[in-house]
Amino acid sequence: MTTSTAAAATTEKTAYAHEHAPRLAMSERVPEFYRAMLRLEAAAAKDVDPTLYHLIKIRASQVNHCAFCIDMHTKDALAEGETVERIVQLSAWEESRHFYTERELAALALTESVTVLTDGFVPDEVYAQAAAHFDETELARVIAAIVTINAWNRIGVTTRMTPGHYTPRSA
Numbered sequence: 001m002t003t004s005t006a007a008a009a010t011t012e013k014t015a016y017a018h019e020h021a022p023r024l025a026m027s028e029r030v031p032e033f034y035r036a037m038l039r040l041e042a043a044a045a046k047d048v049d050p051t052l053y054h055l056i057k058i059r060a061s062q063v064n065h066c067a068f069c070i071d072m073h074t075k076d077a078l079a080e081g082e083t084v085e086r087i088v089q090l091s092a093w094e095e096s097r098h099f100y101t102e103r104e105l106a107a108l109a110l111t112e113s114v115t116v117l118t119d120g121f122v123p124d125e126v127y128a129q130a131a132a133h134f135d136e137t138e139l140a141r142v143i144a145a146i147v148t149i150n151a152w153n154r155i156g157v158t159t160r161m162t163p164g165h166y167t168p169r170s171a
Contacts, residue, residue, distance in 0.1 A: 024159045044148040064153035068161035079168035106133040
């Protein structure tokens, strides 16, 4: 390939797949519900370490395949100082344990158990591990964070919120 051919190839625009439009704007159709979700989010975030909160939100969103929430919470985490490496490894956190603290690992295990519920319940050993790293109030707050992001994920995947357009808030 000549230099001019290589330059032409790099300036061509890549044709990506068509971006789908959202199905429904919940904030417009049921504003009282949407405002209640925002209040729930604020209550769930209260007194939870922001780094841990982002890990919970990103991991639950990965499990739930909520592209909008993955986009949003990854951008927020990066804007607040999280590393690319820890975010990239989050999808394989069990094999990448050395990137996370024991406390974060306990919260991630609990996040997956609450999010998936394939056995119909959160296993005692997962709950006990989380309880060993968080006092009861902290554990309740972690559970609230997990429940809240799961609710947002269900809204996002059902209404097909479109990822890629979110701009993180200032850190």
